[in-house]
Amino acid sequence: MADIENRYNEMISLLKEKGYRMTPQRMALVKLIAVSKGHPNAAMLFNKIKEKYPSTSPATVYKTIYLLKEMGQVLEIDMHEDSHYDGNKPFPHPHLICIQCGRIDDGELEIEPSQLEKIERRSGYQIVRQQLSFYGLCPDCREPS
Numbered sequence: 001m002a003d004i005e006n007r008y009n010e011m012i013s014l015l016k017e018k019g020y021r022m023t024p025q026r027m028a029l030v031k032l033i034a035v036s037k038g039h040p041n042a043a044m045l046f047n048k049i050k051e052k053y054p055s056t057s058p059a060t061v062y063k064t065i066y067l068l069k070e071m072g073q074v075l076e077i078d079m080h081e082d083s084h085y086d087g088n089k090p091f092p093h094p095h096l097i098c099i100q101c102g103r104i105d106d107g108e109l110e111i112e113p114s115q116l117e118k119i120e121r122r123s124g125y126q127i128v129r130q131q132l133s134f135y136g137l138c139p140d141c142r143e144p145s
Contacts, residue, residue, distance in 0.1 A: 003088075004034050005034075007037075007088065008030060008034040009030055010033050010073070011030045011034065011071075014071050015068075018071070022126060024053065025049060026064050027054060029049050029060070029061060030046055030068070032045055032049065033085065033136055034088070036087055036088070038085060038103070038104065039069040039085065039095070041079075041083060041084045042058070042061050042062055042085075045067075045085075046058050049061065069085075070103075074086065074087050074090055074093070075087075075089065077104060077131065079097070092131070092132070093107065093109070093111070093132075094106070094107030094111070094132040094134060095107060096133075097134065097135050098136065098137055099135050099136065101138060101141050103138045103139065107132075107134060109132075111132065116130065130145035
């Protein structure tokens with residue numbers, strides 16, 4: 001629970017530092033992002049916030065996610081048709097994505113900075129954002145019915 005509180009407080013502090021209003025809706029959304037385990041998308045976050053704050057607009061959710069993403073506090077996982085967000089580990093790390101149910105789990109693999117430098121040298125690209133995703137079947141979808 002301490003990690004969740006730390007993540008929440010860190011995100012709130014940064015938003016306050018930048019001068020953003022801390023409405024109850026925004027604070028609840030930041031808390032939801034801090035506790036989320038399943039890499040939710042914006043619609044999932046919006047539906048959850050709307051339960052407690054019916055007047056919340058989708059724009060509030062999208063703007064808050066955008067602000068946190070720009071501050072390096074949320075990692076966006078681009079799923080081509082939709083984006084999901086990781087507020088627990090806002091640094092680049094691999095994700096395992098189920099092609100059947102859409103479940104997203106964190107992969108336990110460190111990406112060495114020297115590997116990125118090697119890719120940059122060989123390709124001539126300057127890497128500004130990285131995403132490493134592995135697609136397959138999650139343990140639940142692999143189980144025979």
